[in-house]
Amino acid sequence: MKRRGFVMFLVVFLLTFSLLAFAGGQKEKVVKIAFIGPLTGPNAAQGMGARNSFELAIRQANASGEFPYKIEMLALDDASDPAVGANAANKAVSDPQVVAAAGHWNSPVARATIPIFHENGVALVIWGAIGVDLTDKYGKMYPEITRVCPKLDAENEFLADWLLTKQGYKTFYIIHDTSSYGKDCLTFMKIGIEKRGGKILGIDGVNVGEKDFMPLLTKVKEKNPQVLYYGGVVTEAALLRVQIVKAGLTNMLYTGISGLADQKFNEVAGSAAEGTVIVKPGDPKEVKGWPAFVKAYKDAKFNEPMGAYGQYAYDAAGVILAALKKVGPDRKKLVSAIRNIKYKGLLGTYTFDDTGQTTLVSMTLLVSQDGKWVKWEDSEYASGKRKLPR
Amino acid sequence: MFLTFLLQLKNSIMLGCQYSLIAIGFTLFFGILNVVVFCHGDFYIFATFAGATFLLIFLNLLPGIVSVILIAVALFIAMVLTGFLGVVVEKVTIKPFRKSNPIIPILSTLSAGTIIEQLLKIFYPAGSNPQIFPNIIPAGGINIGEFLFGTNEIVILLFTIVIFIFMYFLIKKTKIGSNIVAISQDFEAASMVGINVDRYVSITFFIGASLAAIAGFMNGIYYTVFRYDMGAMAGIKGFSASVVGGLGSVFGAVIGGFLMAFVETFAAAYIPGGSAIRDVFSFVVVLLFLIFRPSGILGEKIIDKV
Numbered sequence: 001m002k003r004r005g006f007v008m009f010l011v012v013f014l015l016t017f018s019l020l021a022f023a024g025g026q027k028e029k030v031v032k033i034a035f036i037g038p039l040t041g042p043n044a045a046q047g048m049g050a051r052n053s054f055e056l057a058i059r060q061a062n063a064s065g066e067f068p069y070k071i072e073m074l075a076l077d078d079a080s081d082p083a084v085g086a087n088a089a090n091k092a093v094s095d096p097q098v099v100a101a102a103g104h105w106n107s108p109v110a111r112a113t114i115p116i117f118h119e120n121g122v123a124l125v126i127w128g129a130i131g132v133d134l135t136d137k138y139g140k141m142y143p144e145i146t147r148v149c150p151k152l153d154a155e156n157e158f159l160a161d162w163l164l165t166k167q168g169y170k171t172f173y174i175i176h177d178t179s180s181y182g183k184d185c186l187t188f189m190k191i192g193i194e195k196r197g198g199k200i201l202g203i204d205g206v207n208v209g210e211k212d213f214m215p216l217l218t219k220v221k222e223k224n225p226q227v228l229y230y231g232g233v234v235t236e237a238a239l240l241r242v243q244i245v246k247a248g249l250t251n252m253l254y255t256g257i258s259g260l261a262d263q264k265f266n267e268v269a270g271s272a273a274e275g276t277v278i279v280k281p282g283d284p285k286e287v288k289g290w291p292a293f294v295k296a297y298k299d300a301k302f303n304e305p306m307g308a309y310g311q312y313a314y315d316a317a318g319v320i321l322a323a324l325k326k327v328g329p330d331r332k333k334l335v336s337a338i339r340n341i342k343y344k345g346l347l348g349t350y351t352f353d354d355t356g357q358t359t360l361v362s363m364t365l366l367v368s369q370d371g372k373w374v375k376w377e378d379s380e381y382a383s384g385k386r387k388l389p390r
Numbered sequence: 391m392f393l394t395f396l397l398q399l400k401n402s403i404m405l406g407c408q409y410s411l412i413a414i415g416f417t418l419f420f421g422i423l424n425v426v427v428f429c430h431g432d433f434y435i436f437a438t439f440a441g442a443t444f445l446l447i448f449l450n451l452l453p454g455i456v457s458v459i460l461i462a463v464a465l466f467i468a469m470v471l472t473g474f475l476g477v478v479v480e481k482v483t484i485k486p487f488r489k490s491n492p493i494i495p496i497l498s499t500l501s502a503g504t505i506i507e508q509l510l511k512i513f514y515p516a517g518s519n520p521q522i523f524p525n526i527i528p529a530g531g532i533n534i535g536e537f538l539f540g541t542n543e544i545v546i547l548l549f550t551i552v553i554f555i556f557m558y559f560l561i562k563k564t565k566i567g568s569n570i571v572a573i574s575q576d577f578e579a580a581s582m583v584g585i586n587v588d589r590y591v592s593i594t595f596f597i598g599a600s601l602a603a604i605a606g607f608m609n610g611i612y613y614t615v616f617r618y619d620m621g622a623m624a625g626i627k628g629f630s631a632s633v634v635g636g637l638g639s640v641f642g643a644v645i646g647g648f649l650m651a652f653v654e655t656f657a658a659a660y661i662p663g664g665s666a667i668r669d670v671f672s673f674v675v676v677l678l679f680l681i682f683r684p685s686g687i688l689g690e691k692i693i694d695k696v
Contacts, residue, residue: 040511042617044518178666205666211613211620214401215658216665222394235520239615248538268520268615 029069031329033058033320034092035313036085036103036113037128039077042235045264046105049307050127051075054102056300057317066325074098080105082112089113093120099329100125100338102316105309107131108180111138118142123323123335127316128309130155130258130281131184139356144335146356148319148345149312150281150363152181153188155257158363159229159279160192169226169253169390171199175216175240176231178205185231185257201225206236213240217247226390228252233259238268245272251389253277261308266371275381275388276368282311282347283362289346315345393536394659402655403648404543404612407550410647411605412628413635414557415598417643420632421574422594425484425495429503431625433472433479433599436506437606438523438616439514441468445524457526465607469600475506476599477592485591503622510618520617523610546608553604554644560597561640570594574638602628630676636689645687650675 035054038047058073076092078085085104092098093116101117104110105128114134117124118141126134126147139145163169172193176182186203193200201223204216217240220228228244230237237260244254254276261280266273293314297306323337343350348360365376369386380386412434419427444464452460483498511517531540561567569590573580581587609624610616627650635646650672657664657671664671679686 040518042518042520042619045516175665203663205663207666207669209620209623210665211609211615212401212405212654213665214404215398215655215668218394218397218401219659221397222391235615235617238520239613242614246540264519268522270522270525270614 030072030097031067031069031099031324032072032074032095032097033317033324034074034076034088034095034098034101034103035317036076036078036088036092036101037313038080038105038109039075041079041081043080043105043233045234045262045304046128046307046309047077047080048304049310050105050313052300052302052304053297053306053310053314054127054317056297056302057314057321059300060296061317061321069329071321071324072097078104078106078109078113080109082109085109086112086116089116093117093122098122099324099331100320100334102127102313102320104129106181107134107184110134114138114142114145117144120331121335122331123320123338125316125319125338127313131180132188135355135357140354143339143356146319146338146352146358148316148350148358148360149309150361151357152184152257154361155279155281155363156185156188157192159255159257159365160189160196160198162279162365163227163253163255164193164196164198167388169198171201171225172227172229173201173220173223173225174203174229174231175213175220176203176205177208177233177236179208179232181233181259182208182231185229185259189229189231206232206240208232208236210236211239213243214247217243217249220252221247221249225252228254230254230256230260232256234262234265234268238265238273241265241269241276242272253389258308261366261373263305263307263373266368266373270371273368273371275386277376277388278366278368278373280308280364280366280373281362283364287347293346311346315343315347315350318345319343319350396537398655398659400537400539400543401659402652404546404651405655406648406651407546408605408608408612408624408647409627409631409651410644411550411553411601411608412624413631413643413647414640415602416629416632417635417637417640418570418594418598421638422570422591423484423488423577424492425499426629427479427484427598428496428500428625428629429479429483429506430598430602430628431621431623432503432506433476433602433621434606434609434624434628435616435618435621436475436510437468437472437603438610438620439510439521439618440471440603441465441607441610442521442523442616444468445526449524449526457528461526465604468607469603472603472606473596473600476595476602479599480591480595485588503625507618507621514618517618520615523614523616525614527611542611546612549604549608553601557601557640566590566593627672630673632686634676634679634686636686639686639688642686642688649687 037050055073058071061071076088078088092101100123102125107129110129123144130152132151132153135147176186256278258280260278322343323334323341327333327337339352351359366373367376367379367381369379376382381388415430441464444467448460479502483502484495487494527542569585573590631646631650632643635642653675654668654672658668
């Protein structure tokens with residue numbers, strides 16, 4: 001009943017609103033917030049989930065009646081490609097109605113658009129790109145740049161600590177893709193392992209788009225590590241996982257960070273995915289507002305699941321909206337308002353340090369169990385019913 | 391050490407099967423029309439999509455049927471569809487330019503390839519995501535000590551050998567084969583002695599594209615994960631293999647395919663950091679051939695012709 005009521009409310013509201021918009025014509029004031037992410041291309045699953053979550057936040061803001069104007073999302077595709085992303089950024093900043101932007105899942109794309117947002121004085125809240133330098137370097141220089149998700153080094157540090165300190169794994173093999181993301185993964189995972197006395201038996205790079213990992217895995221088999229860490233993203237991670245089983249490496253733990261945190265990994269790797277352990281930023285189930293968010297997302301009837309970064313896109317929208325409420329639709333005022341904000345979002349209270357990085361850090365450990373990512377603490381692996389390979 | 395070597399050899403043979411099948415298409419097309427068909431790699435990935443789609447349909451509609459028959463039917467449909475795609479692409483992007491500058495078919499086939507790739511991405515459900523090839527071949531296989539020979543690997547190897555033998559007989563012993571050879575030796579003379587050249591060009595494209603379809607189907611069986619943009623690289627590898635083997639020579643293409651796979655696999659396996667730069671090694675081999683033996687391993691015929 002409650003749900004039906006909400007839907008009815010939404011329908012009536014939207015209907016009235018669209019009628020109003022129709023009747024009002026151009027008189028009604030519109031404020032736009034740009035969303036940029038990979039809506040097509042290899043990472044479209046991540047981008048669409050984030051886009052939907054972002055849109056949900058905007059819808060809720062409009063429905064709240066707290067804004068004296070209509071807020072619209074300008075969703076732009078970066079296709080995980082820096083050149084396409086730069087075009088999208090230019091389009092966003094050249095639209096005078098756009099007051100701020102949230103963007104990117106891929107760090108190389110963010111590196112291409114950050115100067116554009118800086119030159120035009122438009123605030124960019126990064127929702128999903130985790131390259132360390134985005135805030136450490138650019139955020140420090142440019143007040144326009146902030147980031148709501150944790151950095152890549154924090155994820156690797158957390159994972160290394162769990163693997164070595166809590167689980168007692170000792171020997172590792174690192175495979176990483178040769179993108180800047182993969183190389184960063186290598187750098188920080190290596191530090192994390194070596195700091196805790198773990199032994200790295202080998203390191204190898206693979207190209208994004210490669211599909212034949214059998215020669216490499218045959219080599220890994222000879223070294224016989226306890227853990228194989230992959231620094232990369234879903235497609236290659238799944239291909240690798242399938243071929244690990246095929247190469248007969250069944251007594252080795254497969255692990256990685258949030259680049260793998262997508263249901264697509266489980267779907268594509270199929271039964272081979274079982275027992276993969278990954279770390280993902282955010283610990284939503286600890287948060288009070290989480291069930292309401294999940295329900296609202298479900299009620300909104302989007303075609304795509306929210307993905308690993310939907311929560312961050314939602315909070316990125318929340319940060320921008322809170323600042324908007326405070327200082328109004330003014331690009332320049334929004335830049336400093338976002339940097340200095342104290343915003344209670346879905347995952348906790350956001351503040352930003354002097355590099356624009358959020359001080360809110362939380363991590364979830366997930367394990368693939370029966371084709372789904374299950375929170376480690378709730379899994380049959382943690383309860384001892386199933387055993388991780390070692 | 392020796393066991394690892396044997397396993398790597400097996401890995402390279404598996405890769406070589408696919409490269410060879412793609413390379414044969416390139417070499418047939420070049421032999422008959424002197425064109426390089428740059429969308430051949432997209433025929434290959436198109437076939438992976440087609441094969442996966444029909445397998446999924448069959449598995450849903452007819453769950454009880456023996457899987458061997460299902461695989462055979464799905465493969466057959468994928469071959470026929472891809473074969474016709476090859477014929478259509480030739481009619482649209484190569485035939486109109488037979489008398490034009492030879493650079494034109496390169497561009498037109500490259501365009502056709504991009505079109506195929508983008509259409510797959512846009513119109514296949516969730517086409518930009520990685521796709522799953524149904525896991526139809528039972529797991530397991532033969533274990534000789536620690537040497538694993540998976541069922542799907544045995545299937546791929548045996549089937550490739552059958553295709554090679556079939557191609558040998560087709561070209562050496564049948565009328566179709568001798569006509570294709572005749573056209574590739576002298577296009578105009580062949581048409582003067584009464585060979586319906588256009589028909590045989592279509593037949594050649596059908597055969598070449600359906601061989602790419604077999605490779606694409608094997609790609610699905612072997613790796614089980616595929617994506618719309620994986621055709622281009624496979625095409626370049628197959629083209630390189632046919633050049634190394636000697637453009638115009640079917641058996642050269644087979645040898646070239648296995649050589650490319652061998653270099654790639656062993657670069658990844660035995661050179662430190664090799665897996666990141668395996669393609670560098672295989673293309674260095676291509677360059678060495680282009681510099682020191684541009685006719686390829688078995689490519690004498692082209693020199694005679696020129």
